[in-house]
Amino acid sequence: MKSQKFWAWLVFILGGAYFxxxxxxxxEFSLRMRRGEYSFDAYxxxxxxxxxxxxxxxxxxxxxxTIVVGILVVVPAVYFVRLRxxxxxxxxxxxxxxxxxxxxLVLVYGYIRLYGSSSLIPFTGSVLGTDILLTxxxxxxxxxxxxxxxxxxxxxxxxxxLTEAAQIAGANQLQIIGQIILPNILIAILSGAFLTFAIxxxxxxxxxxxxxPAFGPYLVGIGTNRAxxxxxxxxxxxxxxxxxxxxxxxxxxxxxxxxxRTD
Amino acid sequence: MAAFLEVxxxxxxxxxxxxxxxxxxxxxxxxxxxxxxxxxxxxxxxLRMIAGFERPTSGSIRVDGEDLTxxxxxxxxxxxxxxxxxxxxxxxxxxxxxxxxxxxxMPAEQRRARVEEMLKLIGxxxxxxxxxxxxxxxxxxxxxxxxxxxxxxxxxxxxxPLSALDAKIxxxxxxxxxAIQQDLGITTVFVTHDQEEAMSISxxxxxxxxxxxxxxxxxxxxxxxxxxxxxxxxVGQLNTLPEATFGPSRAIRPELISLAPRPETDTTLTGxxxxxxxxxxxxxxxxxxxxxxxxxxxxxINTATPPQRGDTVTLHLAAKDVLTLGA
Amino acid sequence: MxxxxxxxxxxxxxxxxxxLPFVIFAVMFxxxxxxxxxxxxxxxxxGNFTFENIAGLFTDQILAAxxxxxxxxxxxxxxxxxxxxxxxxAIIRGKLPQGLRSAVMTFSGVASNFAGxxxxxxxxxxxxxxxxxxxxxxTVFGFDMYRSGFNxxxxxxxxxxxxxxxxxxMVLTIAPAIDGLKKEWNEAAQTLGANTSQFWRYIGFPxxxxxVLGTLSLLFANxxxxxxxxxxxxxxxxxxxxxxxxxxxRGDALQNPGLGAAxxxxxxxxxxxxxxxxLIVAARAERWMK
Numbered sequence: 001m002k003s004q005k006f007w008a009w010l011v012f013i014l015g016g017a018y019f020x021x022x023x024x025x026x027x028e029f030s031l032r033m034r035r036g037e038y039s040f041d042a043y044x045x046x047x048x049x050x051x052x053x054x055x056x057x058x059x060x061x062x063x064x065x066t067i068v069v070g071i072l073v074v075v076p077a078v079y080f081v082r083l084r085x086x087x088x089x090x091x092x093x094x095x096x097x098x099x100x101x102x103x104x105l106v107l108v109y110g111y112i113r114l115y116g117s118s119s120l121i122p123f124t125g126s127v128l129g130t131d132i133l134l135t136x137x138x139x140x141x142x143x144x145x146x147x148x149x150x151x152x153x154x155x156x157x158x159x160x161x162l163t164e165a166a167q168i169a170g171a172n173q174l175q176i177i178g179q180i181i182l183p184n185i186l187i188a189i190l191s192g193a194f195l196t197f198a199i200x201x202x203x204x205x206x207x208x209x210x211x212x213p214a215f216g217p218y219l220v221g222i223g224t225n226r227a228x229x230x231x232x233x234x235x236x237x238x239x240x241x242x243x244x245x246x247x248x249x250x251x252x253x254x255x256x257x258x259x260x261r262t263d
Numbered sequence: 264m265a266a267f268l269e270v271x272x273x274x275x276x277x278x279x280x281x282x283x284x285x286x287x288x289x290x291x292x293x294x295x296x297x298x299x300x301x302x303x304x305x306x307x308x309x310l311r312m313i314a315g316f317e318r319p320t321s322g323s324i325r326v327d328g329e330d331l332t333x334x335x336x337x338x339x340x341x342x343x344x345x346x347x348x349x350x351x352x353x354x355x356x357x358x359x360x361x362x363x364x365x366x367x368x369m370p371a372e373q374r375r376a377r378v379e380e381m382l383k384l385i386g387x388x389x390x391x392x393x394x395x396x397x398x399x400x401x402x403x404x405x406x407x408x409x410x411x412x413x414x415x416x417x418x419x420x421x422x423x424p425l426s427a428l429d430a431k432i433x434x435x436x437x438x439x440x441x442a443i444q445q446d447l448g449i450t451t452v453f454v455t456h457d458q459e460e461a462m463s464i465s466x467x468x469x470x471x472x473x474x475x476x477x478x479x480x481x482x483x484x485x486x487x488x489x490x491x492x493x494x495x496x497x498v499g500q501l502n503t504l505p506e507a508t509f510g511p512s513r514a515i516r517p518e519l520i521s522l523a524p525r526p527e528t529d530t531t532l533t534g535x536x537x538x539x540x541x542x543x544x545x546x547x548x549x550x551x552x553x554x555x556x557x558x559x560x561x562x563x564i565n566t567a568t569p570p571q572r573g574d575t576v577t578l579h580l581a582a583k584d585v586l587t588l589g590a
Numbered sequence: 591m592x593x594x595x596x597x598x599x600x601x602x603x604x605x606x607x608x609x610l611p612f613v614i615f616a617v618m619f620x621x622x623x624x625x626x627x628x629x630x631x632x633x634x635x636x637g638n639f640t641f642e643n644i645a646g647l648f649t650d651q652i653l654a655a656x657x658x659x660x661x662x663x664x665x666x667x668x669x670x671x672x673x674x675x676x677x678x679x680a681i682i683r684g685k686l687p688q689g690l691r692s693a694v695m696t697f698s699g700v701a702s703n704f705a706g707x708x709x710x711x712x713x714x715x716x717x718x719x720x721x722x723x724x725x726x727x728x729t730v731f732g733f734d735m736y737r738s739g740f741n742x743x744x745x746x747x748x749x750x751x752x753x754x755x756x757x758x759x760m761v762l763t764i765a766p767a768i769d770g771l772k773k774e775w776n777e778a779a780q781t782l783g784a785n786t787s788q789f790w791r792y793i794g795f796p797x798x799x800x801x802v803l804g805t806l807s808l809l810f811a812n813x814x815x816x817x818x819x820x821x822x823x824x825x826x827x828x829x830x831x832x833x834x835x836x837x838x839x840r841g842d843a844l845q846n847p848g849l850g851a852a853x854x855x856x857x858x859x860x861x862x863x864x865x866x867x868x869l870i871v872a873a874r875a876e877r878w879m880k
Binding site: 004007024029074077080095103107113143216231238244 | 707
Binding site: 314347 | 772774775777778779780781782783784785788792793796797
């Protein structure tokens with residue numbers, strides 16, 4: 001028993017070191033811009049760069065659209081499949097696993113071939129079209145996470161019973177979804193939303209191949225041209241990711257507990 | 264004859280919370296002992312200390328003359344059955360039963376024979392290739408019993424093995440456990456919060472209350488001569504008698520009150536029936552005696568009309584049946 | 591579940607309509623692009639069916655790219671799974687303070703998403719030629735990592751970097767499985783005479799095995815498809831298959847669109863294979879599951 005605890009501590013400390021040291025080193029590095037003393041010059045330089053603000057804003061906006069489209073695509077589908085079409089579940093499970101199996105790079109290659117300017121649906125023919133394609137690509141990328149979050153949320157609240165209760169009370173389909181189901185799975189949806197945001201905000205591959213001025217390609221550009229700013233940006237990105245994940249944690253405390261009957 | 268299982272001055276504290284407060288008992292080989300009490304009384308903690316999962320704060324546990332107190336659980340040669348079966352889900356029924364034998368290094372051929380013998384004993388011959396999930400709760404618990412007794416343990420520990428089962432299976436399995444226990448003559452400690460279960464199955468019962476041993480004795484002694492107020496109220500039904508007639512802290516079992524005079528009757532009470540509960544072989548009447556509710560159990564008589572609500576009845580009691588409740 | 595018999599004519603189209611966006615999405619952004627690539631992989635410049643593109647994959651450069659990708663993904667998946675498992679066992683079953691557990695789980699959620707470009711920056715600042723650890727080792731301990739053969743922009747450098755998101759991903763996916771190991775199984779094994787290592791050998795690991803394997807295939811695919819970290823870290827220095835394909839998509843580096851499609855198809859085949867191997871092994875290992 002003693003030795004078990006010793007090994008546990010050893011593993012924990014070694015693991016902790018592996019994860020903490022790069023963060024500490026990066027932070028230290030980001031402070032070294034001014035010769036001979038620590039300063040926040042690198043951060044000041046990052047924030048002063050107009051491309052930082054514009055690319056970050058662009059990614060945030062795309063991220064918000066991704067979340068909205070993702071919710072519209074996933075929530076009704078999960079609800080009706082759970083309620084009326086359980087035979088479609090294996091199909092949904094399969095579809096939502098695909099983005100984890102097919103690399104994003106391959107998917108975007110397919111998009112460029114399929115939706116080029118000379119195709120039937122020329123997404124990449126215009127700037128707006130490319131933005132829409134980028135958003136849809138991100139929805140696809142986040143599909144596994146959004147699906148799992150919403151599916152877990154609906155399982156927890158036992159939507160079958162809730163829906164029956166609302167029907168007996170005389171609610172119609174729209175009222176049931178809008179006033180009963182959505183408020184109850186709001187926390188789950190928000191968790192999925194923040195996860196989506198964390199994935200989308202620094203995404204590089206798809207944005208760069210679609211030539212959009214997003215935060216990910218901006219980061220790579222800085223990485224090749226500057227010395228200290230990349231470290232500052234890494235710390236900033238880490239804090240943004242931490243913020244998104246922290247929100248999920250905070251929201252989790254307000255989530256409804258599992259109801260007695262689950263399927 | 265020397266005691267086979269001997270627990271002396273056993274104390275267990277978790278931080279400042281003492282859950283077992285100096286318990287002593289000794290039992291002979293082959294006895295079926297129940298540790299009975301409400302949840303939180305310390306009965307499960309005692310069982311887990313005997314098994315070795317909890318270390319006693321002080322006191323000792325001896326089995327067959329050997330001091331187990333400081334042995335690891337896997338050195339104690341005990342068998343244990345858990346409330347939620349705890350069968351290994353990745354092993355077949357046969358491999359589950361053979362697990363202890365395999366660890367002990369028994370050759371495969373002998374293991375197979377022993378497994379077959381065990382399956383016959385628990386009435387599930389031919390089930391060795393099944394997986395636990397393919398069986399009902401009652402079947403799983405019988406396999407868990409077979410797994411525990413296959414290595415011929417010195418002591419069998421049963422931790423509320425019936426509470427997860429349906430009422431019907433609970434009764435039939437407890438009879439089966441008792442039959443197998445008597446067949447093998449294995450000393451058994453059974454933890455339960457169900458007094459009816461404890462009464463029906465045990466040679467002797469230890470009634471626990473808030474970390475203390477309140478009474479130890481045969482089911483007959485425990486029921487008819489409860490030594491504390493707690494034992495009297497926890498085991499069986501009890502009516503508290505009106506203080507004005509009988510004095511303070513007097514009580515009587517429902518089946519010892521009769522509606523007709525008996526030779527030993529020396530006291531009568533008059534009341535009105537407020538409720539009639541038909542339980543099959545027994546009819547339970549609730550009688551209001553000047554504001555004190557008293558329950559009476561009478562046998563069902565198929566030819567007679569049962570008493571009705573609102574009837575006025577006379578209750579016949581004998582002073583020798585009245586219990587005086589102590590502290 | 592509910593009585594659809596009452597108004598079948600109104601309800602069924604309604605329901606299908608709600609699922610439609612999802613299905614359209616799956617078709618437009620998952621199925622069609624994949625199928626189009628598959629088609630292109632078997633089509634020559636004039637639009638005729640050909641195996642030439644597939645055959646074109648078997649050149650030294652392309653095979654080497656696949657091979658180094660497979661090695662990096664395999665190494666980071668296996669190491670990530672082993673270290674992640676050890677870490678999870680330590681925080682869940684190692685009797686460490688309860689607070690550590692939630693701290694590690696929260697951090698894992700962050701670190702598993704801290705991938706891509708910023709991660710590369712962090713490792714350059716740590717283990718690059720001017721990184722803090724490199725410099726401390728050189729000035730304090732007199733140990734020059736880069737003289738001793740270490741290079742962040744190499745196989746082991748990239749593997750070490752990938753572990754930063756692989757380990758947390760393992761922790762997050764395997765923790766529920768370890769939580770599912772009932773305390774009573776361990777206790778039952780103990781009363782039957784088993785010691786700790788016998789419990790893990792016969793009971794604990796066999797029960798965890800399918801989950802570990804499933805996570806392993808997830809980690810493999812995760813690393814195999816990754817490009818941002820590698821791109822920011824090494825640029826085009828390291829010849830991994832994602833970098834090769836990226837260059838192909840940008841500027842037709844292979845000078846043959848059909849070959850590019852074949853390259854992409856090869857990637858799908860490899861990640862699918864990892865999943866199929868998992869499904870087969872798991873089906874055998876999970877006979878005892880419902």
